[in-house]
Amino acid sequence: GQNIDQPTEMTATEGAIVQINCTYQTSGFNGLFWYQQHAGEAPTFLSYNVLDGLEEKGRFSSFLSRSKGYSYLLLKELQMKDSASYLCAVRDGDYKLSFGAGTTVTVRA
Amino acid sequence: IAGITQAPTSQILAAGRRMTLRCTQDMRHNAMYWYRQDLGLGLRLIHYSNTAGTTGKGEVPDGYSVSRANTDDFPLTLASAVPSQTSVYFCASSEAAGSTDTQYFGPGTRLTVL
Numbered sequence: 001g002q003n004i005d006q007p008t009e010m011t012a013t014e015g016a017i018v019q020i021n022c023t024y025q026t027s028g029f030n031g032l033f034w035y036q037q038h039a040g041e042a043p044t045f046l047s048y049n050v051l052d053g054l055e056e057k058g059r060f061s062s063f064l065s066r067s068k069g070y071s072y073l074l075l076k077e078l079q080m081k082d083s084a085s086y087l088c089a090v091r092d093g094d095y096k097l098s099f100g101a102g103t104t105v106t107v108r109a
Numbered sequence: 110i111a112g113i114t115q116a117p118t119s120q121i122l123a124a125g126r127r128m129t130l131r132c133t134q135d136m137r138h139n140a141m142y143w144y145r146q147d148l149g150l151g152l153r154l155i156h157y158s159n160t161a162g163t164t165g166k167g168e169v170p171d172g173y174s175v176s177r178a179n180t181d182d183f184p185l186t187l188a189s190a191v192p193s194q195t196s197v198y199f200c201a202s203s204e205a206a207g208s209t210d211t212q213y214f215g216p217g218t219r220l221t222v223l
Contacts, residue, residue: 004151033211042199042214043152087151096167097142097212101151 002026002098006088011106012078020073020086020103028093034062034073035087037102043087047073075105083107112136113215115200121221122190130185130218132200140203141183142167142212143175145196152199158183190222 003025012018024032031050035043049055049064049071061074075082085102092098116131134141139160144152144167154167158177172194174186183202187194198218203210 042216045211045213048211089152096154096157097152098154098168099144099152101149 002090002092004088004090004098004100006086006100006103008101009104009106011108014078014080014107014109016078018075018078018105020075020088020105022071022073022088022100024069024071024088024090024100026090026092026098029066030091030093030095032062032064032071033089033091033097034060034071035089037085037087039084046086078107080107080109113200113202113213115198115215115218117218118216119219119221121223122187124191124222125189128187128190128220130187130198130200130220132183132185132215133181134183134200134202134215135181136202136204136213137180138202138213139180139205140210141177142201142203143173143183143185144199144201145169145194146199146217147196155185155198190220192222194220195222196220 006022034046036046037043047062054063059076064071085104087102088100089097113134142157143155146152153169155173156175158164161180164175200215201212203212
């Protein structure tokens, strides 16, 4: 089976930076995704990494190290609207997505 | 822009009843997926379809069935609902399975089985 771990909860202050770590052990690897999910809503795509290194998209960046089975999502200049769950998902050797349980980020004023 | 629609939005169902959750996408995506999301467990794949006419089992397929008669629709049926099937169900689609395509999610159906 797949094993994807991420912290359950994180709290940060508006304007700060938060880093959400994700470690994984999967049967094969075909990319890692980060999704954002606001309470009561559908997950929405944030980022995709398939090669080692950092992908930057505005205030959000995602990093991948395949040899370490490790990724992080970096949220900069936090805004209240960033309060949400962040889901780490790995595409395995059969091209199926396996999701972590999600990290709930609370942004405080 | 509709994307993916799901119906109903929410449903309360008596145990033992049959229920079909509907999912329709207008993006002409080849691949479609059904997930359930439970607190503390994350999203788990129930069934998937790589293209119209084909389906496959995911991580938690027991008690569920799907069909894919055409590109747009991917209904999920609970033949005889049980309380452990209380969950939020998300349908998703991607342009093609077996590629780097991103999955896009519908708004979800919240199902309660009593």
